[in-house]
Amino acid sequence: MLAFTLRRLAVSIPVVIASSFIVFVLVATAGGDPLADLRLRPGVSEATIQLRRHQLNLDKPVLQRYGIWVKGAVRGDLGRSVGNEEVRPLLLRRLGVTMRLVLFATLVSVIVAVFIGSMGAVKQYSKFDYTATFFAFVFFSMPVFWLAALLRDQGIRMNLRLGRRLFFVVGEQTPGLSGGFVTVWLDRLGHLILPSLTLVLIQMAAWSRFQRGSMLEVLNADYIRTARAKGISSARVLFHHALRNAMIPVVTVVAIDFATILGGAVITETVFGWTGMGRLLVDALKVQDVNVVQAWLLVTAVLVVVFNLLADLLYGYLDPRTRTT
């Protein structure tokens, strides 16, 4: 299994290189002017603009620019943004914000989806099952940004009705907040509620259906009947024998869906005004900030690969058969 994973890891390296090249060319040749903002400022001389153009290598051919970028990236230098800010610390700061949302939402959705999906399978065709299925379809059909905007709107309405702030609807934390570790994280947790609820509802819809199918399959397996026949309590059969096996496929799906969650986080962040990775990408694209876009894709590609690796390792833990082979 690990050999398989490593082989896949090796395959993904040329894939990442190829996609980084494609994206670089696409962004760099889009035909706008990254320095348009600078030109509009009064009092900026032509000499300054030319100097900046030279500093950002905008005066060089695209292939050469890509070469310069690769040379830097290999050494861990991701270059500077159009605004002359170092990309790496900027990206890392934004990454922290986004990962808070992504990890929290993923964790909650997995737990809830496994619970709901298993319940639906155990009580197949019950009222609970039908309700869960229906809502899974509803949330599955909802665009992320509409659900996010809906929750934000309802949050604001709730706040107004109560006359005090129950839900935070803007930003990832209160600006200029001072206080100890606990105060800061409680504040951040408060800001997390609505954005992660958005992601949880949508991911949960897909994953609970998956868990239900997988659990149904396991419950109909012979070894479950054997376990029951031996007189093992139904709770133990359910948790020890069935659930553990039924969770194996779900783990893989979660890892594969990681890129989707990241995409959802980009949109959710935009709706709730977080200064995370999503905002970074959207802003960078609007001014064709190649270095930022490149760094963004590099980091997310690495994250996707890491999550796939993590899933493989978890797979080995949950399914001992794959460990020996």
Added chain:
Amino acid sequence: MADLAPPPVGLPEPATSDQLVEFGVEATSQWRRVLRRFLRHRLALASLIVLLVLVVASFMGGTLARYRYDDLTADFSTGPSLRHWFGTDTIGHDTFAQVLRGARRSLLVAFLVAALSTSFGALIGALAGYYRGIIDLILMRFTDLFLTIPTLAVLLVVAARYRGQSGNWLAISFVIAAFAWMPLARVVRGIFLSLREREFVEAARALGANDRRIILRHLLPNSLGPIIVNATLLVGTAIVIETALSFLGFGIAPPDTSLGRLVAEGAVASRTRWWLFYMPGLYLVLISLCINFVGDGLRDAIDPQQKRVRA
């Protein structure tokens, strides 16, 4: 079928499968069974009817609605009323007309995406599954390349090139399609890998059929079920992706509009003029929900043995 649609009196009985024996009873009865199973699926059937109504309304919208989407009426920022079903926006556009117009654009994009990515995905999958070996390896690595990249990011990068250009919906459809074909390619490859070993393929080859004929006439029709289901669900996915692009400002350019643009603009004013946000949004969710129900019903009808799992 008889219990659902009694034959009209005085007309000759419609041809049954018995009378069609000479035209290949296998194919006819199989799809007939699928149709019957689908018609029995009440939720899917109801969804199909609602969907058809919504689609027809969207495409006929210009002639059905009282106002055109670019009409400026005297009422601005009014809530839903008998005159303006979905209310009006700040400069007096009738939101109902705008929703119909936006839905038309969104649906057009979605159908185009489904058609493009289904054909391309089926082609890649068919070639990989049929020829195996080095061709399979290359095509599947190619597929992996598209699967590894965070789709939304690249979608935004490419769509940014066409940002703000009017009439860019065609480009946007191609862009979305370029990132939607991978799952189908994998499914079709899997089916082809198993089907190509079956006796009927061997028989066809013994009769002198070439590769092209075997793929197009023998293998493809046998994998049509999953392809149809996938294409249906893709329409739903494409609508959602298009709206996401529009929302982030990289979608359909004004003066044209789409459901995504309408919702994105409405979201800003959701507290004071709720209809601008909720009406297009509900229309969008209803379309997407119906498509998913229809797709699910089709899946059950085409392969009743299959467990109902969303991949």
